[in-house]
């Protein structure tokens with residue numbers, strides 16, 4: 001079984017930590033509650049961080065020429081500069097971080113879905129909240145999701161795979177021995193194949209050249225390319241490609257009927273008739289049954305703790 005590291009994840013504080021909402025409320029979120037057991041969460045409320053009280057007037061994003069500003073709906077006061085200053089000092093204090101889980105729709109924390117208002121309070125677009133935007137600029141290769149988007153299985157699997165793999169990378173690169181990097185690369189082969197077959201090859205070459213390279217430079221280059229690979233989002237074709245590779249590893253141990261069934265499932269997934277969750281559960285089942293240690297230890301098969309896999313689906 002794969003050992004799972006503890007990712008460090010920045011989380012909007014109103015998601016189950018403290019009643020910091022403008023109306024004094026707190027939001028219960030199942031993902032955050034389960035994640036508390038397996039990750040080190042770093043709660044932050046940017047609006048409280050810039051000195052606003054609880055409760056307070058609601059804020060909104062408004063378009064002002066090319067700029068988007070964070071303003072008080074009642075007084076019209078612009079808090080954009082204060083938020084900028086707070087975000088930069090927050091970033092400076094942040095030691096290690098593997099991802100961000102932010103509150104949807106908020107003008108400060110939203111992830112692509114905060115309303116932007118124009119003249120006469122007409123909605124002229126949607127964007128990241130102002131704090132989230134600054135985090136994205138500072139950490140362009142790290143995963144950022146909202147609690148609402150994580151209700152969808154494929155988005156949730158992607159996010160969890162990324163934060164646990166990035167935490168594993170962080171721990172591996174902080175170790176003294178290059179042997180650990182070789183093991184890391186081995187167990188992440190299919191995760192890398194999923195996100196970027198091109199970078200899988202590049203990273204394989206880096207690991208193979210380890211004896212000829214300066215150690216710190218090699219680790220830096222490997223870490224950067226790994227994050228770059230995981231900053232992408234795979235489509236169905238990428239998943240189907242990985243499943244076909246896994247299948248080719250085990251087909252000799254399967255009976256004819258089972259082979260046909262698996263190929264039909266992969267094709268069904270490609271054609272949107274089979275769910276990703278179903279296909280993954282099926283592959284895990286027969287990989288464990290066949291006792292294939294190499295595949296059972298792959299992060300693609302076991303990317304994060306099982307309890308996170310068994311969460312409620314969005315209807």
Ligand code: SF4
Nearest residue numbers: 013014045103106109
């Ligand atoms: S959404 Fe963000 S700014 Fe608003 S209360 Fe939650 S943590 Fe604070």
